[in-house]
Amino acid sequence: MTETEFKYGDSKWLEQPDHISKSQIKRDMLALQALGDELVALSPSARTQVPLDEELLDALKLADKLARKREALRRHLQFIGRLMRTRDIEQIEHALAVMRNTKQAADKQFHKVEKWREKLLNNDDALTDFIAAYPQVEVQQLRLLIRQTKKELEKQQPPKAFRELFQLIRPLILAGEAS
Numbered sequence: 001m002t003e004t005e006f007k008y009g010d011s012k013w014l015e016q017p018d019h020i021s022k023s024q025i026k027r028d029m030l031a032l033q034a035l036g037d038e039l040v041a042l043s044p045s046a047r048t049q050v051p052l053d054e055e056l057l058d059a060l061k062l063a064d065k066l067a068r069k070r071e072a073l074r075r076h077l078q079f080i081g082r083l084m085r086t087r088d089i090e091q092i093e094h095a096l097a098v099m100r101n102t103k104q105a106a107d108k109q110f111h112k113v114e115k116w117r118e119k120l121l122n123n124d125d126a127l128t129d130f131i132a133a134y135p136q137v138e139v140q141q142l143r144l145l146i147r148q149t150k151k152e153l154e155k156q157q158p159p160k161a162f163r164e165l166f167q168l169i170r171p172l173i174l175a176g177e178a179s
Contacts, residue, residue, distance in 0.1 A: 033081035035089065038096060040064070040077065050095040056083055113170045120146055120165070121153075134172040142168060 039050065040063045047060060059080050066073045084092075119126035120142075127146070131139060145168060148161035 029081060029085070032084040032089070033077055035092065035096070036080035036084055037077055039092070040080070042099075046099065049099065051091045053087070056080070056087065059083055109174060113166060113173050116169055116173060117162075117166055120169075121149060130169070134169075134176055137169070137172055 039047065039052075039056075039060055042050070044061075044064070047057070052060070059076070063073060063076050063080065066076050116126075116130060120130060127143070130142070131137060142165075145161050145165040149159075149165050151157075152159060152161050
């Protein structure tokens with residue numbers, strides 16, 4: 001019996017470190033396809049921040065053109081996944097992780113500003129807290145915008161002052177986080 005032949009009950013193949021199951025190969029393939037799908041979802045300007053070779057960039061540009069053709073896009077995503085198998089994906093994954101973290105941080109800041117705006121509109125004591133936390137705010141303008149926003153909400157008018165209030169407090173909050 002040669003080494004390549006398999007005998008029932010023989011566990012020699014389990015001891016080989018280079019043996020990878022079909023299931024693992026498929027999981028890896030699907031992970032690469034998902035990574036390719038994430039690259040396709042990026043805008044062309046965001047892709048410049050990811051280290052991609054020319055062949056992969058061309059495949060992503062073609063995927064943008066195929067966006068409306070579902071079956072063609074599905075097959076093309078499989079092709080991109082196949083291209084990804086021959087690439088060093090650590091750098092690509094790292095760049096995408098940095099982009100995800102940047103977006104999460106921006107979302108967190110946005111939600112913090114929204115929460116302050118809601119507090120200012122719903123709680124009179126929040127104005128004192130905001131002034132204490134951010135003393136560089138123009139207090140009169142802040143009070144005026146709060147009053148105007150409340151009137152807009154009562155009369156169901158377009159949210160002009162609502163947006164202006166957000167624009168007033170946003171730089172203060174972001175500057176407070178940076179320091």
